[in-house]
Amino acid sequence: MTTGTPMRAILVAAALVLPPVAMAGSSSVIIAVGYSPSVPPVKLQLRADYVAVPLTLQGDAKDPLKRIDQIEQSLRAISEGVKPHADLAVRFGVVSLSPRESSKSFSSYESYGGASAQLYVLGALRPDTTVFALTKRIHRAVTGVPLADGAKVVFGTTTLGMDDPERFRPQLLGLIAKAAAEARKSLGATGPIDIDGLESPVAVMQLNDSDVVLFINYRARIQLKAS
Known part of the structure; x- marks a missing residue:
């Protein structure tokens, strides 16, 4: 201009x-x-449209193919588990799948294989809701989902989103x-x-x-x- x-x-x-x-x-x-x-x-x-809670899914299997299965099954489980909540939605992010075998545990995750998947759970920030209430709802919805055996989910810092x-x-x-x-x-x-x-x-x-x-x-x- x-x-x-x-x-x-x-x-x-x-x-x-x-x-x-x-x-x-x-x-x-x-x-x-x-x-x-x-x-x-x-x-x-x-005012933001959404409260966004980032999640990281990790698998602890030594075999890389089993880790991939753990993460894939857990992603599907969380997506299906959130569906009944009309004001919540899942947005998938980066998936990192390592072919290396692992002999480490979650306590040293960065060196044991590096397989993970990232996603966001979004909650609609309506005028009658707060970031605190939505964060708690998202946490309850996700922790209520049974993950694949050996998988775990790590909650990140709540942020905001705009449509x-x-x-x-x-x-x-x-x-x-x-x-x-x-x-x-x-x-x-x-x-x-x-x-x-x-x-x-x-x-x-x-x-x-x-x-x-x-x-x-x-x-x-x-x-x-x-x-």
Whole structure:
């Protein structure tokens, strides 16, 4: 997005660089990154759509094929066990299956074979629910599922999720254009504005126990004087 002629004068630059978002096995549900104090000035604060609890499934069988079976059966069991809960859903993530045999135990998991599967259980964050209540419900739903013999599930840190944050792109682009125009005016600049990075995905960052911040990483350069 460029206004005016190419820049050949002093530039005032501002860069916003934050970690990329993580996806929970879906092209539309985005899991928020952790809070960072480097919050971009152009953003939207919204209530999250989901509470997301990451899970890691591990198998303890020495034989690699048996470990694969343990993990596959446990994935199916959790998926089926969550289905009766209308406000809960499962999103599958990375599966890591090692062909190596194992002689170790769970206490030294990283060295015994490395077979695991990651998934998220999502709970709809409705106005009458809280992150605390949903986390407990998810925990009860998962721990109530009988896993394959020798498998175990490790609960990760609860976070938040947003459904299709790209739907807010037009609103964010409008706010960025407005902020750039206001910055140009406050600087008394007469030159053009060049904005890069507008094609970046809409990022999601967790703000508190229920809200997320949506933003686009971009770089704005303002030419102080027209060339």
